[in-house]
Amino acid sequence: MIEKGRISTGQMVILLYPTVIATAILLVPGITGKFAGNDMWLSPIWASLAGCITILIMAQLHNRFPRQTIIQYSEEIIGKIPGKLIGFIILFFFFHSNGLVLREYGEFVVGNFLPTTPLVVVIGSMIFVSGLAVRGGIEVMARSAQVFVPIVLFLFILIVILLIPDLEPANLLPFFEKGLIPSLKGAIVPTTWFLQLFAITFILPVLKKKEGGMKWGMITVFLIMVTLVLSNLFTMLLFGKLTPTFTYPIMEAARYISIADFIQHLESIVMAIWVSGTFIKISVFYYVIAVGTAQLLNLQDYRPIVFPIGGLLAVMGLWTAPNLQQIQHFLITTMPFYAVIVQIILPLLLLIAAVIFKKNTKKIN
Amino acid sequence: MRCIIRKKTVKRMAEFLMCVIMPLILSGCWDRIEVNDLAIVVATGLDKTEEGEIELSVQIVNPKSMGSKSEGGQGGGKQNTVEKTTGKTIFDARSKLQEKVSRKLFWGHNHIIFIGKKLAEEGIRKHLDFFSRHPFTRLRASVFMTNEKPDELLKIEPDLERSSAEVAKDLAMLKVGLSVTAKDLLDMLSGEKRGAALPMIQIEREPPNTEGLKIYGAAIFNNGKMTDQLDDKEVRGLLWIRDEIDTASVTINPEEGEELISFHIFDATSKLIPSIENGNWKIKIEIVSEDDIVENETKLDMMNPKIIEKLKEQLEKQIVERVKLALEIVQKEMKVDVLGFEEAFHRHYPDEWRKANWEEVFPEIEVEVVSEVKIRRPGRSTAPQGVPENEVIGN
């Protein structure tokens, strides 16, 4: 076992929640609005089904191989070379997505707050901090999440409450103007965010208690769904049909707040949510890559390769796309299929193979 | 031994160095701007020149006079400065403006946008994009249309407030007329065929030797271009329909004669209830308001329920008349939907709405106005004041 630390199920929730929410909260309302119109608040509910499926598959696999991650048991199920190949695909996927997340983070910070700061500095400093967290191990990450997530939640709820006076409930009407199809279409993109719960495969083996992993995973899905429904609903009620015309609707919403002439200019709150949330998200992905790579290469320790991986991630972030438009386009046209194949179909095939070949580690232990 | 000591000191020094370097990084060198390097724009004026260029005027806060309101009037430093340039786009004009302003123009505190007449007539849609795209501008900014030159408005030095921007902002907050933010305007313009309405603002020099601003009437936009203007009375009716009445006063003439009664309306809501029956598009405007009596010139006793009942009916009629006046002009003459009718039909009859040609349907919609008034309190006095008891009617 590479990771020596152990965390509780509660800590798992607090790690996974921002892993999905951090970037979703900013980009999802705009993208779902494009497809679902004023039924966009429904889309996260459909999308959350994907999260449930992911958790279900990962939990089933976990039951068969309680001390291992997907990188390790794929070798046991289908043999060394194909297993390594699957491991490589999964790691490449995480490399790539973390590069995207870093880039999204960088574009947001540079685009809204620090227009003259070079992107590489913004991304580099985030990598450095996350790298330190990952080197510290899962316990350190869980504890930093315990510090940040309550702040993120508090600030999010604060924004939601302060928006109430400006809301226009009639914006919700008409319900299902074009049937359920638009809201289902709008669910496709958020699905990719729910699929990121795939990272649970790296956390389940380090839980203190073996049971309850799946239950708490489902609770995470539920919490994420509620948050996304809220953020979609509130931007919808505030901006109506303008919602999809903004790059970051939540950001615009926070900017719009003005109460009694002195509670205003709250975009820095969104920045705080964004930076602390993405920090956890990037750390979790970073951790997955570091531990996964170490397992793929059969290393005893993953710590020495953390910073070299960080360098690669920074390069990936800068390399991944020339601009935000391209990222958005990629997230809409490619990511859904890419994510479903890597994070649902691959593990599902593994699970089926494991059932057929009756493979598990319980007998060995 | 020596080696270990040296290692320790090196480590100490490295730690110390880290502590020194960290604060330097924290300030974020690239985007650090000191407040005294900023020119804070509080109001923007937009207009078009004869040559078709954008004319951008800005009101910049003079930080020297901030905080301490210069006592004794205009003697001290001016509160604000106004600058003006032209350019191909707003941002182009801004860049040219920067050439003559010694501090970095900062739009984060821009609360007001004045739109000049020429620009309004030629179309405002394309120029609003700047306010929703540039990283620092705000969608909360209140937008006004003016028949005068926007930079003249910005130059006004009002007596009560620090700047004309503040006057305009406070007038918008009081909701005496229409109150439209950049977000609302974008929302109104982004509908397929819908019109938009903006409050109009003008310079007020009454009484003489004072300067101020006044909200007067509204500008009606069709397809992003100003086509008509409403006067104050018609705007009141418009506000009733759009459910934007906050507080209002209504005065009626209860009997034959010159004596009047004024009511203060402190709560008013209106609802648009659309219906389609046999292809007839109908909309019912339901207005409910609560009123207090605040001024009574007549000899009527304000405690007599019968009299109050009568007054109530007259009041209801008065409100319906106001609304109908606005309807007549906006729906029948201008034929621009700034009333929210389209939205109401879209929300409740999405299928019929999509099939219909709104421009044809809108002027033909049958409108029914229902007003319900609740007179709650007689005010501080019961019988009319200063009237001998035997002359009071209805005692």
Added chain:
Amino acid sequence: MSLFWVIVVTILVILYEWPKMDKEQKKEKWAFAGLTMAGFLLAVMLIYFPDTPGPNQLVGEIFRPLGKLME
């Protein structure tokens, strides 16, 4: 200039991590060297050829037929 920073960062990472690894950690050393080298080379490549098609294009190309559905 940016090449300079890439080299500085790479050297700093090596100086920080290399002494921490034991003599027995052969595999770790190889992995470390390989990943550092990969990152360094990619960074240098991007400095000189910033428009090299990235992973997005690669993956996007694979999923192009499906991606059309979403447009």
